[in-house]
Amino acid sequence: MLIHIARERRTAPAGMLGQTAARRVTLFASTAHANRCRPPPHVTASTQPALYTARRLVSAAAMAEISHRVQTLTEGGGDGWGVYHRARLLEAQGITVTDLTIGEPDTRTDPDILAAMYASARGGHTGYAALAGTSDLRDAISARVRERTGIRTTRDNVLVTPGGQAALFTALMGALDPGDEVLFPDPFYATYPGTVRAAGGVPIPVPTHPDDGFHPKAAAVRAALTPRTRALLINSPNNPTGAVYGADTMDAMARCADDADLWLISDEVYDTQLWSGGFLSARTLPGMEARSLTVGSLSKSHAMTGSRIGWLIGPPDLVAHLVTLITHTTFGVAGFVQDAALHALTLGPSFEAQIAAPFRRRRDACLAALAGQNVVTAHPSAGAMYLMLDIRRTGLSGTDFALDLLDRHRIAVMPGESFGRAAAGHIRLALTLEDRALLDALRTLIDHAKETAP
Numbered sequence: 211m212l213i214h215i216a217r218e219r220r221t222a223p224a225g226m227l228g229q230t231a232a233r234r235v236t237l238f239a240s241t242a243h244a245n246r247c248r249p250p251p252h253v254t255a256s257t258q259p260a261l262y263t264a265r266r267l268v269s270a271a272a273m274a275e276i277s278h279r280v281q282t283l284t285e286g287g288g289d290g291w292g293v294y295h296r297a298r299l300l301e302a303q304g305i306t307v308t309d310l311t312i313g314e315p316d317t318r319t320d321p322d323i324l325a326a327m328y329a330s331a332r333g334g335h336t337g338y339a340a341l342a343g344t345s346d347l348r349d350a351i352s353a354r355v356r357e358r359t360g361i362r363t364t365r366d367n368v369l370v371t372p373g374g375q376a377a378l379f380t381a382l383m384g385a386l387d388p389g390d391e392v393l394f395p396d397p398f399y400a401t402y403p404g405t406v407r408a409a410g411g412v413p414i415p416v417p418t419h420p421d422d423g424f425h426p427k428a429a430a431v432r433a434a435l436t437p438r439t440r441a442l443l444i445n446s447p448n449n450p451t452g453a454v455y456g457a458d459t460m461d462a463m464a465r466c467a468d469d470a471d472l473w474l475i476s477d478e479v480y481d482t483q484l485w486s487g488g489f490l491s492a493r494t495l496p497g498m499e500a501r502s503l504t505v506g507s508l509s510k511s512h513a514m515t516g517s518r519i520g521w522l523i524g525p526p527d528l529v530a531h532l533v534t535l536i537t538h539t540t541f542g543v544a545g546f547v548q549d550a551a552l553h554a555l556t557l558g559p560s561f562e563a564q565i566a567a568p569f570r571r572r573r574d575a576c577l578a579a580l581a582g583q584n585v586v587t588a589h590p591s592a593g594a595m596y597l598m599l600d601i602r603r604t605g606l607s608g609t610d611f612a613l614d615l616l617d618r619h620r621i622a623v624m625p626g627e628s629f630g631r632a633a634a635g636h637i638r639l640a641l642t643l644e645d646r647a648l649l650d651a652l653r654t655l656i657d658h659a660k661e662t663a664p
């Protein structure tokens with residue numbers, strides 16, 4: 211549709227010009243260079259004024275074609291953020307909304323980290339920074355990965371990126387050729403399909419089941435393999451389900467990747483938010499040192515979402531190629547942000563536990579509040595700052611329930627359908643609101659579900 215409009219607008223209205231000039235303008239404009247090109251040689255002095263008038267008209271109205279790639283990033287034009295956008299619209303009208311939609315920590319970045327950022331900038335670290343990341347930061351990240359995995363990791367394994375999202379995109383760019391397929395468990399983090407498409411790949415969600423705690427099964431992964439499959443993308447602790455994959459699941463995923471010669475891309479941005487069980491990085495699994503690409507970030511672990519700082523860990527050969535990629539895309543990350551990240555990492559595990567603590571406390575309090583009724587049930591969430599609630603007993607889809615809740619009670623939650631088909635009939639709560647307000651909202655939500663249930 212957009213493409214049609216763009217094409218139609220390239221033709222200047224004939225009534226504004228003499229016939230011949232109009233035809234020439236049409237031809238000229240149809241080259242899609244009307245704004246940039248010199249007049250073609252056949253344009254005479256007498257036709258030029260009319261032509262330039264027309265060019266102005268054309269350039270004011272015309273837009274060159276938008277790439278198919280960006281027009282099709284989100285399936286069917288929907289991106290699953292309908293409730294979120296509706297909540298923003300209500301707020302713009304002055305209506306207060308209790309927002310439990312997005313994973314934005316309610317803690318602000320620690321003043322010491324900001325002081326380190328300021329000192330670095332004042333100290334002159336405001337020019338282009340080393341493309342792969344500063345040596346100090348790459349060393350600090352590799353030390354953190356070594357401590358957590360026990361696997362030899364050096365700065366050559368590390369690429370610093372503007373956030374985990376950029377690390378994910380960069381990993382996919384390194385793994386895929388156009389048309390290659392990427393498998394990932396459904397439910398999935400909402401950007402995965404679009405990120406795969408942006409990298410030229412084809413997203414293939416692999417269903418998981420609520421009764422299995424949304425853990426992926428090897429049989430389902432193997433059933434989805436085709437000759438075009440190049441990568442398996444996993445995320446533990448998981449957004450949106452809160453699942454944390456244990457050794458069995460991780461081993462099974464690693465075997466699938468090994469057997470089918472795939473990259474195992476492991477999104478580990480919630481590695482500090484563990485409520486039960488232990489965290490297992492894909493990098494620790496047998497054979498995965500050379501096959502895994504792990505995505506990390508300080509967004510959630512250090513409440514630094516706005517600083518846009520993350521990293522990718524992979525084999526040095528691939529990292530070297532990805533440095534070439536970022537030379538032609540982001541050109542690195544601001545040096546003062548990297549210095550702030552370096553300072554953040556020196557604060558160590560106790561600081562990370564302090565940032566995670568409110569989410570653990572709220573998760574426990576929400577589970578307690580949900581006890582004693584069965585209209586809304588929780589998947590107990592072993593990690594990550596979300597709670598996935600099953601509202602199927604209301605008879606509504608997650609989307610209808612969420613829209614109803616927003617319209618009647620001004621509480622915004624994410625419909626499970628935003629995260630794939632497997633989470634239909636669920637909603638996701640972000641535990642990013644102060645405890646009392648969160649629990650009040652949850653109680654209202656439960657009452658609303660009881661009233662709605664047949």
Ligand SMILES: Cc1ncc(COP(=O)(O)O)c(C=O)c1O
Nearest residue numbers: 313373374375399449507509520
């Ligand atoms: C699973 C998952 N991966 C990646 C990201 C991206 O994080 P960042 O802010 O580091 O880009 C998020 C953010 O919410 C996420 O939930």
